[in-house]
Amino acid sequence: MTLQAWGLACARGGRSLFSGVAFELRAGEALWVKGGNGSGKTSLLRLLSGLGVPQEGEVRWKGRTIRSQREDYHGELLYCGHAAAVKDDLSAWENVAMASSLAGRACNRADAERALELAGLGHMAALPGRALSQGQRRRVALARLFLPSLPALLLLDEPFAALDAASADTLCARIAGHLGQGGMAVYTTHQAHALETGKLQVLDLEAGAGMGAPAHGGRHAAGPAPPAAAGADGGKASAVVHEGGLAWRGGADGGAARPC
Structure with a gap:
């Protein structure tokens, strides 16, 4: 069971948010998407959920594009947006x-x-x-x-926002339990949290670097190499994925898919 992103690119209002985003997530793994406001974190989660269509690249679930299995794919994910x-x-x-x-x-x-x-x-x-x-x-x-x-895949946009420390720890424990049972999670957050897992990847949308070797032995999705340079409109360069053993401590929308 894998979730793969191959060379994803997204723009808003003529401005490139990100390009060349690539990763592979396997059973029991989590991906923490980092970046400042406006870097495209929510847009990336919408692409992964199938609620948006990338400018470039594709998302694959179990080796097949999510477009080719939309109903089955949606049955295997839980998407929780930033708004309550x-x-x-x-x-x-x-x-x-x-x-x-x-x-x-x-x-x-x-x-x-x-x-x-x-x-x-x-x-x-x-x-x-x-x-x-x-x-x-x-x-x-x-x-x-x-x-x-x-469901197997959790897509969570700022899940720790507005939570007190005890609630954040409870949520971390729940996500960790899901991973321990072979589930997967992709989440964004600015908040300090304590998701303890030995299989945590970090994707930094503001890294400003090409798709070189990830830190700590991380890996990229198999398949065509994603674009390494920023778009012609001067947008951000490709994001970087790496793995770490421990995270830093510190609704489903039923709308139709639309272009990124």
Whole structure:
């Protein structure tokens, strides 16, 4: 089971965000996507989820392009965007159940309430979304990660945003447990966190370097070499992937795919 990116490029408003992004993620591995605001982290996750179409390159799942297996691929991933997407008029548990159902996974009240309990919000399961703080709303959105039978691939955009230290540690433990069972995760974050895994790759969208040998024995996806230079419009150069033994401590959107 592999997730591969081959020479991905993306631009917004005539400005290159990134080019030549390439990596290979295998069962039990995680990819931490780094970069400042505007570097293209969210755009990259949308490309990996199939919600966007790259200018160049392709994304492959189990050796096949995601375009050729869209329905099957979406059935094997959980995408959690940066926005909490919590409905004010629904209770916390109803929000969890609705988000899961929209992603194609039936969820009953008992499972939703259990997920909220594991996320530290069991006592707020019946409260409406409007009564929750920003941090609590974020934890409601992330409670889907605590439902039984997670899909193989987790795509998480800023999952640690608005979380306190205890909640961040709980989320790290959940992601690590998923990896330990052979799952995969790609996530972005500016936050300090403690995801402990010996199979963590780091992709820095602001590295400003070509696709040379990654640090610490990392590897690139097999296949055609991605472009090494920035786009003609003066955008950023290719990103770099490397591995590290320890991370630094410190909704599903159902829209149609669109060009990057």
